[in-house]
Amino acid sequence: xxxxxxxxxxxxxxxxxxxxxxxxxxxxxxxxxxxxxxxxxxxxxxxxxxxxxxxxxxxxxxxxxxxxxxxxxxxxxxxxxxxxxxxxxxxxxxxxxxxxxxxxxxxxxxxxxxxxxxxxxxxxxxxxxxxxxxxxxxxxxxxxxxxxxxxxxxxxxxxxxxxxxxxxxxxxxxxxxxxxxxxxxxxxxxxxxxxxxxxxxxxxxxxxxxxxxxxxxxxxxxxxxxxxxxxxxxxxxxxxxxxxxxxxxxxxxxxxxxxxxxxxxxxxxxxxxxxxxxxxxxxxxxxxxxxxxxxxxxxxxxxxxxxxxxxxxxxxxxxxxxxxxxxxxxxxxxxxxxxxxxxxxxxxxxxxxxxxxxxxxxxxxxxxxxxxxxxxxxxxxxxxxxxxxxxxxxxxxxxxxxxxxxxxxxxxxxxxxxxxxxxxxxxxxxxxxxxxxxxxxxxxxxx
Amino acid sequence: xxxxxxxxxxxxxxxxxxxxxxxxxxxxxxxxxxxxxxxxxxxxxxxxxxxxxxxxxxxxxxxxxxxxxxxxxxxxxxxxxxxxxxxxxxxxxxxxxxxxxxxxxxxxxxxxxxxxxxxxxxxxxxxxxxxxxxxxxxxxxxxxxxxxxxxxxxxxxxxxxxxxxxxxxxxxxxxxxxxxxxxxxxxxxxxxxxxxxxxxxxxxxxxxxxxxxxxxxxxxxxxxxxxxxxxxxxxxxxxxxxxxxxxxxxxxxxxxxxxxxxxxxxxxxxxxxxxxxxxxxxxxxxxxxxxxxxxxxxxxxxxxxxxxxxxxxxxxxxxxxxxxxxxxxxxxxxxxxxxxxxxxxxxxxxxxxxxxxxxxxxxxxxxxxxxxxxxxxxxxxxxxxxxxxxxxxxxxxxxxxxxxxxxxxxxxxxxxxxxxxxxxxxxxxxxxxxxxxxxxxxxxxxx
Numbered sequence: 001x002x003x004x005x006x007x008x009x010x011x012x013x014x015x016x017x018x019x020x021x022x023x024x025x026x027x028x029x030x031x032x033x034x035x036x037x038x039x040x041x042x043x044x045x046x047x048x049x050x051x052x053x054x055x056x057x058x059x060x061x062x063x064x065x066x067x068x069x070x071x072x073x074x075x076x077x078x079x080x081x082x083x084x085x086x087x088x089x090x091x092x093x094x095x096x097x098x099x100x101x102x103x104x105x106x107x108x109x110x111x112x113x114x115x116x117x118x119x120x121x122x123x124x125x126x127x128x129x130x131x132x133x134x135x136x137x138x139x140x141x142x143x144x145x146x147x148x149x150x151x152x153x154x155x156x157x158x159x160x161x162x163x164x165x166x167x168x169x170x171x172x173x174x175x176x177x178x179x180x181x182x183x184x185x186x187x188x189x190x191x192x193x194x195x196x197x198x199x200x201x202x203x204x205x206x207x208x209x210x211x212x213x214x215x216x217x218x219x220x221x222x223x224x225x226x227x228x229x230x231x232x233x234x235x236x237x238x239x240x241x242x243x244x245x246x247x248x249x250x251x252x253x254x255x256x257x258x259x260x261x262x263x264x265x266x267x268x269x270x271x272x273x274x275x276x277x278x279x280x281x282x283x284x285x286x287x288x289x290x291x292x293x294x295x296x297x298x299x300x301x302x303x304x305x306x307x308x309x310x311x312x313x314x315x316x317x318x319x320x321x322x323x324x325x326x327x328x329x330x331x332x333x334x335x336x337x338x339x340x341x342x343x344x345x346x347x348x349x350x351x352x353x354x355x356x357x358x359x360x361x362x363x364x365x366x367x368x369x370x371x372x373x374x375x376x377x378x379x380x381x382x383x384x385x386x387x388x389x390x391x392x393x394x395x396x397x398x399x400x401x402x403x404x405x406x407x408x409x410x411x412x413x414x415x416x417x418x419x420x421x422x423x424x425x426x427x428x429x430x431x432x433x434x435x436x437x438x439x440x441x442x443x444x445x446x447x
Numbered sequence: 448x449x450x451x452x453x454x455x456x457x458x459x460x461x462x463x464x465x466x467x468x469x470x471x472x473x474x475x476x477x478x479x480x481x482x483x484x485x486x487x488x489x490x491x492x493x494x495x496x497x498x499x500x501x502x503x504x505x506x507x508x509x510x511x512x513x514x515x516x517x518x519x520x521x522x523x524x525x526x527x528x529x530x531x532x533x534x535x536x537x538x539x540x541x542x543x544x545x546x547x548x549x550x551x552x553x554x555x556x557x558x559x560x561x562x563x564x565x566x567x568x569x570x571x572x573x574x575x576x577x578x579x580x581x582x583x584x585x586x587x588x589x590x591x592x593x594x595x596x597x598x599x600x601x602x603x604x605x606x607x608x609x610x611x612x613x614x615x616x617x618x619x620x621x622x623x624x625x626x627x628x629x630x631x632x633x634x635x636x637x638x639x640x641x642x643x644x645x646x647x648x649x650x651x652x653x654x655x656x657x658x659x660x661x662x663x664x665x666x667x668x669x670x671x672x673x674x675x676x677x678x679x680x681x682x683x684x685x686x687x688x689x690x691x692x693x694x695x696x697x698x699x700x701x702x703x704x705x706x707x708x709x710x711x712x713x714x715x716x717x718x719x720x721x722x723x724x725x726x727x728x729x730x731x732x733x734x735x736x737x738x739x740x741x742x743x744x745x746x747x748x749x750x751x752x753x754x755x756x757x758x759x760x761x762x763x764x765x766x767x768x769x770x771x772x773x774x775x776x777x778x779x780x781x782x783x784x785x786x787x788x789x790x791x792x793x794x795x796x797x798x799x800x801x802x803x804x805x806x807x808x809x810x811x812x813x814x815x816x817x818x819x820x821x822x823x824x825x826x827x828x829x830x831x832x833x834x835x836x837x838x839x840x841x842x843x844x845x846x847x848x849x850x851x852x853x854x855x856x857x858x859x860x861x862x863x864x865x866x867x868x869x870x871x872x873x874x875x876x877x878x879x880x881x882x883x884x885x886x887x888x889x890x891x892x893x894x
């Protein structure tokens with residue numbers, strides 16, 4: 001595939017557009033998307049126009065928001081219409097969400113009033129809600145149909161539905177009454193009635209549920225699709241597993257970013273402008289820098305200790321880094337366990353007890369290594385060595401406790417646990433480690 | 448559901464086992480799993496035995512390895528056999544992988560020789576390979592069958608296959624020739640031949656491919672299942688999307704753990720012993736502690752500067768934390784972008800250029816805030832203020848460059864980019880920040 005792709009890009013350089021059009025019939029959608037994203041901005045529209053009609057719409061939905069905007073603003077109204085007409089409803093909504101208002105207007109100009117209303121309703125679902133990722137292209141059956149009638153209906157509408165593998169049984173007022181899998185339909189006798197084989201005890205989500213909770217249900221149950229209902233239990237759409245894979249990746253990416261003290265964004269890195277990246281990063285950096293003033297005050301407060309023994313300074317970075325690392329391990333473990341649903345607030349005492357045990361074991365090991373390396377490798381005397389070693393010991397245990405408890409407390413008060421990650425934990429642990437260090441030093445050095 | 452669950456747990460306390468058995472008919476598998484995991488260890492086997500026969504096997508596969516071991520070692524051979532018989536092949540392999548060798552032997556005792564051979568073959572696929580997550584329960588068709596014959600075949604075997612929604616067309620020697628979706632089968636005329644509707648250009652993976660790469664293909668293509676072939680392009684199994692969701696979560700968890708300087712483990716937190724947790728954490732903590740010695744030597748080397756101006760010490764924690772945070776942001780961004788396939792080594796120059804721009808913007812902002820807060824809030828004189836501010840400025844930019852370049856370089860030499868995360872980056876940035884700080888201090892303070 002790599003070869004074909006390079007060949008096509010060479011043909012593009014040589015402006016052999018007809019040959020490209022031929023060659024692209026052999027290329028699948030993800031590779032066409034890759035090729036467009038490798039091209040210079042000004043070449044992308046031209047290349048997009050060379051893509052076979054059958055694949056163009058699908059390629060379009062897979063492009064990044066930036067590239068969709070480039071293409072929509074360059075191609076003609078009928079061309080846009082052609083793409084929009086073949087898109088599944090949820091992909092259409094995704095595209096419209098990425099475009100600025102004037103382009104949305106341009107696209108919606110030619111749709112029917114009822115479709116426009118429906119689209120506007122979907123555009124109003126909160127970002128990250130089940131409503132915002134659902135599609136309306138499902139197979140609806142009614143309870144008095146037979147398997148034969150159902151299969152005939154699927155044969156008729158099947159190609160325009162996003163999934164036909166789970167069918168939804170609804171009442172005349174669209175209330176969700178049950179589900180039937182295509183597996184059941186093709187393995188049952190033809191005269192059986194839907195109401196006799198449908199599963200009535202259906203797991204569903206509601207339009208306003210958070211997509212993260214929806215993803216958790218998919219994981220727990222191993223579903224391919226899940227119905228979405230409104231307040232009156234009417235079926236408003238379905239969520240399919242392919243969209244859930246994206247949700248799971250997005251939510252992890254968001255956690256990674258928050259845990260590294262950034263404002264989360266789901267725009268791919270290479271397409272985010274450096275201004276935007278800087279904006280997402282500077283807020284937390286400044287906040288953390290200012291809270292680090294506290295450590296400065298602590299040090300100033302113990303100026304006399306430092307004056308008396310400057311060698312103490314040389315161990316500050318090691319103590320800070322080790323405390324930060326120990327806390328980071330605990331908080332990462334707990335934040336991730338909360339995210340995948342393995343740990344809840346009610347486990348707080350269990351978690352803290354466990355981290356205390358872990359902390360003691362790790363602290364004993366590290367304090368021993370540290371004592372020996374100072375003893376043999378640095379010019380510090382025994383009192384200094386013991387000061388450093390004792391501080392290290394207590395700091396490691398404290399870091400484990402803070403690192404594990406804070407994410408759970410954040411979760412309890414409905415904050416995102418991911419905030420309680422390395423950067424914030426480090427700042428807290430630093431303050432304690434330094435205070436402890438100087439207090440112990442005062443005692444040990446008899447100041 | 449919460450109510451029902453609490454009620455059942457109360458019935459359990461009251462030893463009303465018959466009532467529980469009744470009540471459990473209303474409970475779905477994920478909730479039964481939750482209940483078992485809430486019980487005390489000694490109660491789990493008893494509770495498991497109360498679960499309706501229809502659900503027992505499914506509940507069993509969803510339990511953690513530890514709980515599976517508890518149950519297998521307590522129940523009788525016929526009971527084990529009953530569970531194993533209804534499991535899908537991939538679930539059976541998952542269970543066997545979790546059990547110690549003597550229990551595996553106990554289970555395999557009563558299986559046929561051919562199945563035992565197959566199971567042994569599967570147990571030998573490397574952990575995290577496509578082979579280790581695939582199943583053999585797929586629907587196989589041959590190219591000369593008609594749609595009618597195919598549907599009849601599916602009707603017959605459908606209930607014992609993990610998915611029937613994609614069917615695999617194979618030659619008499621099991622070479623993969625194409626795929627047909629059930630959607631195509633139910634929307635086509637009955638007399639059409641499979642070879643006329645099958646898709647021959649099939650995306651497949653090979654048995655030894657890494658599960659992370661398989662997951663990426665699922666995401667790019669939106670598949671429900673993907674065929675796995677051996678070196679001779681013979682179909683050895685299929686991977687289904689529900690297993691891929693687990694793979695994606697596992698791989699993210701692994702990255703979180705590596706990035707926080709831990710040896711990764713996929714055992715749930717609450718079930719990992721504190722000894723094991725301590726073991727996973729101490730190695731990197733000790734390595735990082737020892738490398739932090741370098742910063743100690745740097746400080747000792749500039750002892751004269753510190754003697755001359757002890758106030759410099761009070762800014763060390765802030766400079767170190769800020770450098771670490773700035774580097775952490777960049778490395779997290781790049782490690783995650785590599786993991787989801789958005790950034791590759793060939794983007795190195797683009798990435799570094801972008802991070803340089805981000806670094807300059809962020810550094811200007813932070814240096815300004817820092818200058819003002821020292822000027823107005825601390826007793827340091829202008830020379831010290833400028834020393835701190837200049838060090839901060841350069842450190843932030845350097846941290847962004849190191850944080851973004853190292854994960855890409857690690858990726859290039861086939862190391863896991865996640866190693867180049869906060870802990871290691873912090874150690875490197877610390878060493879630079881301190882050296883820079885003292886060199887600038889020497890100049891500014893005329894030492």
